[in-house]
Amino acid sequence: MTMRMNLVVLDMAGTTVADGGLVEEAFATAARHLGEDPAPMLDHVRATMGESKISVFRHLFGDETRAQQANTAFEEAYGKLVAAGRIEPVPGAADAIRTLREEGRTVVLTTGFARVTQDAILDALGWRDLVGLTLCPADTACGRGRPYPDMVLTALLRTGAADGVQGAAVAGDTSYDMLSGVRAGARVVAGVLTGAHDADTLRDAGATHILGSVAGLPDLLARVEA
Incomplete structure (x- = not known):
């Protein structure tokens, strides 16, 4: 049966x-927060859509402290976009x-x-x-x-x-x-x-x-x- x-x-x-591409928008904000140019990283972000975001940042930034900082900045940026009615x-x-x-x-x-x-x-x-x-x-x-x-x-x-x-x-x-x-x-x-x-x-x-x-x-x- x-x-x-x-x-x-x-x-x-x-x-x-x-969400109309808000993941990429929030990621760009997070990268700039760490003094990085987001453009070279966007292909990896797109390819790994659906993955845990902290895992993506660990891959991109290597250092755990910077990865955590980027993740926090990303979550804050995405949260603001959500609160602004962008979803x-x-x-x-x-x-x-x-x-x-x-x-x-x-x-x-x-x-x-x-x-x-x-x-x-x-x-x-x-x-x-x-x-x-x-x-x-x-x-x-x-x-x-x-x-x-x-x-x-x-x-x-x-x-x-x-x-x-x-x-x-x-x-x-x-x-x-x-x-x-x-x-x-x-x-x-x-x-x-x-x-x-x-x-x-x-x-x-x-x-x-x-x-x-x-x-x-x-x-x-x-x-x-x-």
Whole structure:
């Protein structure tokens, strides 16, 4: 018998939340804060969208102190942009989440941002009560974000929503979202085209399905389970 996908793990920025390139804008602010020119670093930032931001800064700046300073500056800059109303839900995302929950599925929102930034986004969108659990890298046992599978597995362990990883579906807009879902063993790893990476990049990273947006996820899960 096919296992029903009772756990759905969704990325935020680019997947359920449209931020119009605010990650790059906040990164540029953080780099300049450290006296660095952000332009030579932007290709790496784009390639690693979805990864824990502190991991990105460790790669770029090497020194832990400077990486932490850059991360703090990034989170502050992004938070100000959020507070200024520069984000909005991806069209149909909130309705899709409600549909999934009405179908008896547990939905968990995940991010590569720090908790303070994740909470700022949830507050700005009025999404505090939209799902029962939200996770950031610091919420995992090892403090690791994507492309590690930790947030997906933490969602499974904390909610007990599925009997195993084959009862989980993951959706995101970046290659790191796809790698995280594949490494966790999720049965559906859906790439959406509302964010950072294109269909070929998502497929190369292991996407099992490609969707125009997360709004199509309820229908996809229904087809897979049929």
